[in-house]
Amino acid sequence: MAPHTEQLTRPAVQLRGLTRSFEGRTVLDGIDLDLPAGQLTALLGHSGSGKSTLLRAIAGLDHGVTGSGQLTAPERVSVVFQDSRLLPWRRVLDNVLLGAEGKDAGRRGRAALEEVGLKGRERAWPGELSGGEAQRAALARSLVREPELLLADEPFGALDALTRIRMHGLLRELWERHRPSVLLVTHDVDEAIVLADRVLVLDKGRIGLDLTIDRAHPRSYRDPLLGEYRERLLAALGVTEDHR
């Protein structure tokens, strides 16, 4: 599907000189970044490189952290984490409706559950869902707010490999249908290459590599033409032949 050009001209997120420190240790060191509206961007980086810190800053969830810089982000932002964060004492539909506003919230909640493949599970308890189903419910909850920006912090990191691949298809489908701007934090180079149109590598507090993945969707994990992107990303992450 062709991107909506009028959307791509207006950045959804703008960071200028964004700096964040913990106890005097600088984690983000003057980041300048524009995320165009309606783009699916992945953020890679080693453990501890500051990916979650950056995502939390954009989400406005980093109160109390020392920092400076300018940040603009849309008002309607949804965040999905590695753990579904469903409230165990609320049924699935009631979880999905948390934070949903408006008269038609119930209808939107049911529609979102249907979109993620959970039709019929509205009255289930979170404890009755598999890990993949719980993440589907978390995605439904994020959709119901009709976010302009979806921030996802390793949303598939705790899932088995097969479920993860299915969830990749689902996320891409949902994105194509709703076109929010997405920032997907991941450790998984292949996940980034298959899903995202742009991949950023966070390194030493800065964006070390900013790579556009110029391949049509749906993409196959086996596409040899994605290999070149993989090599560039692995090199930016400092992964050499000796590590493989």
Ligand SMILES: Nc1ncnc2c1ncn2[C@@H]1O[C@H](COP(=O)(O)OP(=O)(O)OP(=O)(O)O)[C@@H](O)[C@H]1O
């Ligand atoms: N609340 C905090 N207090 C002190 N240090 C923190 C806090 N949050 C994060 N840090 C430190 O900031 C650095 C970046 O953490 P962050 O969680 O952003 O990294 P990450 O790239 O998301 O890592 P991972 O991939 O392992 O989740 C780490 O060294 C971490 O210890």
